[in-house]
Amino acid sequence: MATHTATHKLRRVFVWELPVRFYHWLNALVIVALCATGYLIGNPPAFLSNAEASDQYLFGWIRFIHFVAAYLFFFNFLFRLYWGFVGNKYADWKNFIPTNRKFWQEMWEVIKIDIFLQKDKEHLSVGHNALAGFIYFLTFLAFLVQCITGFGLYASMSDWWFADMFVWVSGIFGGEFGLRNWHHAAMWFFIIFAMVHVYLVFYHDYVEGRGEISSMGGGWKFIEDEAFEKEKQRQNVEKTTHPRHRQLPYGGRRCWCAFCAAP
Amino acid sequence: MTTTPTRRPTYYEEIRQKGYSRRDFMKFCSIIGAYMGLEATGVAQVANALQKNTRVPVIWLHFQECTCCSESFIRSSHPIVADILLDKISLDYTETLMAASGHQAEAAKAKTMKDYHGEYILCVEGSVPTKDDGVYCCIGGKSAIQVLEEAAEGAKAIIAWGSCACNGCVQAAHPNPTTATPIHKLVSGKPIIKVPGCPPIGEVMAGVIIHMITFGRLPELDRVGRPKAFYSKRVHDTCYRRPFYDAGLFVETFDDENAQKGYCLYKVGCKGPMTYNACGVTKWNNGTSYPIQSGHGCFGCSEENFWDNGPIYRQMANFPGFGIESNADEIGMVAAGATAVGIAAHAIATNFRKNKLISNVIAEGKDAEKEL
Structure with missing residues (x-):
């Protein structure tokens, strides 16, 4: 019979709000669509048929899906940036940008524990851990690069002022040859990111058993009672020790200083 | 030696002297007007300008190039282009076509530069080598840079003919042994029209010149300095095979x-x-x-x-920094493969290193299952 050291009481924590989950799954969907159609645009397979060209629009549809998904991706991305300023503490922009030493320290701890697999140690983070947050920040930069290069390529096909704002891009890349190449290469960042991301979700769920996978469905994570109390204490210490918090009307949640940026 | 300045003949007069009829002339105006994208009334403007305006003095310089631009120009669809625009406009100075040679030719150029200071159009074909003080291209005892700087100083406008002059073309291809440099990087303060192509289309070249003669100003240029009338669309956008592309x-x-x-x-x-x-x-x-x-x-x-x-016969370009024949997809697939291997290794290691944690979680869950 299996034996375990302790039976845990789990506390339910609401981590991912509905808009965050909606953003996540829409983002996942459009990134899959963009990578698939983008790869086909770069390397079209031989979809031959006997029909006349006038009766087919297959490649046109593939490109159409790519462009629609690109617009969804871009505006979804903008929405997420906005939500980083109005969402809950786990959605806040401070989770993503290292603004203080504590952030870097936590990153190093996560690298030791989860990447180099320090024996039988685990790291508790209710929302994003510092390393994950920072890597999401890098993906946001990649989103930006991909949007700029993509709309740069699209600009000459579009009459809309929004896409036309990006006509300057191809100049930086020495014409559309280079622009296209970089846009295509950046796709691989998304593919590799997705592989690692999905793996790590499974990893955390497997090792920690806190409902990492399902959290992006219902928004809940489940942490042990003692871990919950420890986390609460830690956050309280931070809140009360910072002098500015007493002056802020809403408990310092909107404070942008480096001290408060600690996750 | 001094020459008394005589009234220069207009384009139309030169055209008639060459034996073209008025009808030929009007046909030429219509063709070139159509190429330039002018509406029907624009043709009259072209005809008018060519009848009234006297020849614009032109100096046409050849640097590191193959003369394919000139070749393309003299093959444009209407003979008037070659007969008048090239023969006559380039009369002042052009190495490949002028009758004069040696000191005579250099003297003719110097005279044009002096007499028409600030008025002449400088056409440049070819890139300029800048390495080792530009010794790789010398004409009449001067390096190409010196020749260009002298000629550019008094030019009204500069036309960079062909990809060499616009972006370096083959001479500037890796490793660019002579540091071949396009014109716009060497000359500042002068309007420069880029007419890229290897070579540019003859009608496009003629169209640019006729535009300047007709309207007395540069054609409208895009953000990189190419005339919009000819370079605003991709070859793809006007391709007659485009329906096959859309059909896949x-x-x-x-x-x-x-x-x-x-x-x-x-x-x-x-x-x-x-x-x-x-x-x-x-x-x-x-x-x-x-x-x-x-x-x-x-x-x-x-x-x-x-x-x-490159390569010319593959869609995806080679990716810079990864050697020959490796495009973005090949590099990406290798990186993705390496990532998959890394993930697998990490997953296996996890089971050993985090054994205690994992078995605790599993055991807790299984015990609960049994209890129920």
């Missing part, structure tokens, strides 16, 4: 059935989707054909750095 019908190899059917050449490396030029509309050799029409993909000769964005 592609030539797989040059000798397959699809090639015979005239399908899209995208998969055999056509760079039409990235290349801005008028080939699909104006075509070449009196509108006879253009590369795609003769079954070969566009290789983007009017785009910057097209030599180094």
